[in-house]
Amino acid sequence: MTDTALVTGASSGIGEAVVRAMRAEGMQVLAAARRMDRLQRLSAETGCIPLELDVRDRDAVSALAEHRVDILVNNAGMGRAMGTFTEATVDDIERQIDTNVTAALHVARAVLPGMIDRQKGHIVNIGSVAGLGAVPASIYGASKAAIHMFSRNLRLELHGTGVRVTEICPGRVTTEFYQVAFDDPAKRARASHTDGTELEPADIADGVLYAVTAPWRVNVSLLEIFPTEQTYGGAQFVRAKGK
Ligand code: NDP
Numbered sequence: 672m673t674d675t676a677l678v679t680g681a682s683s684g685i686g687e688a689v690v691r692a693m694r695a696e697g698m699q700v701l702a703a704a705r706r707m708d709r710l711q712r713l714s715a716e717t718g719c720i721p722l723e724l725d726v727r728d729r730d731a732v733s734a735l736a737e738h739r740v741d742i743l744v745n746n747a748g749m750g751r752a753m754g755t756f757t758e759a760t761v762d763d764i765e766r767q768i769d770t771n772v773t774a775a776l777h778v779a780r781a782v783l784p785g786m787i788d789r790q791k792g793h794i795v796n797i798g799s800v801a802g803l804g805a806v807p808a809s810i811y812g813a814s815k816a817a818i819h820m821f822s823r824n825l826r827l828e829l830h831g832t833g834v835r836v837t838e839i840c841p842g843r844v845t846t847e848f849y850q851v852a853f854d855d856p857a858k859r860a861r862a863s864h865t866d867g868t869e870l871e872p873a874d875i876a877d878g879v880l881y882a883v884t885a886p887w888r889v890n891v892s893l894l895e896i897f898p899t900e901q902t903y904g905g906a907q908f909v910r911a912k913g914k
Pocket of ligand 1: 679680681683686703705727770800842844845849
């Protein structure tokens with residue numbers, strides 16, 4: 672039987688690329704997001720099944736249990752108040768944690784019982800390198816660090832069920848992420864531009880495909896994928912103001 676995948680955040684960027692890659696492999700794909708016009712276009716092009724879903728809508732997420740889902744790509748996510756924690760609004764914090772963390776947990780919870788019954792399934796969580804190391808994006812990094820430990824812990828809890836858990840941590844990818852992250856046009860323009868060559872969404876889709884098509888004995892636990900021209904870490908000295 673052909674596997675059915677559910678991809679959240681399928682209307683743009685990484686999610687859209689994952690849908691394209693999976694459809695090219697002949698998988699059935701439920702492509703979920705809020706913007707149905709985009710999903711309809713993607714469906715016309717690829718044959719995916721569009722599914723209108725706000726991952727923050729708990730009832731709609733519970734109803735996902737009615738679908739057979741063999742592979743979940745927990746991808747919907749966003750960043751706000753990046754680099755400016757002290758200026759974050761209540762909504763910036765709540766929307767980000769709810770979308771990136773709480774909703775991802777609820778989506779996984781909705782589809783896992785079916786996977787466990789069938790003794791076969793795969794949860795792919797899209798984390799970030801911002802969840803593995805320090806970045807000046809306090810809320811976003813905290814949300815992705817939560818996804819990192821959720822992935823590791825869930826893999827332990829599901830041991831013996833036949834359900835695989837993979838976390839994919841991209842570095843910088845050219846998507847609409849920074850358009851959503853900043854309202855201020857000047858900040859958006861600054862954040863949208865890097866001097867290096869960024870990853871393409873298809874590069875991350877390649878990683879997802881590698882994990883989900885690996886032989887059953889293989890659980891790809893964590894993939895960290897950076898642009899060649901991006902690194903993190905190191906040590907910096909900055910003279911404190913007023914010293
Ligand atoms: P995009 O902004 O291009 O895509 C985000 C997707 O998430 C959209 O399809 C959007 O769909 C969906 N989404 C957001 N909120 C909701 C919601 N409440 N309900 C349903 N869908 C929602 O960004 P990316 O493709 O870059 O982001 C995908 C994932 O990759 C995110 O988890 C992000 O944190 C992660 N990531 C991105 C990196 C990058 O550099 N771009 C680096 C590391 C990780 P719609 O608005 O139609 O609902």
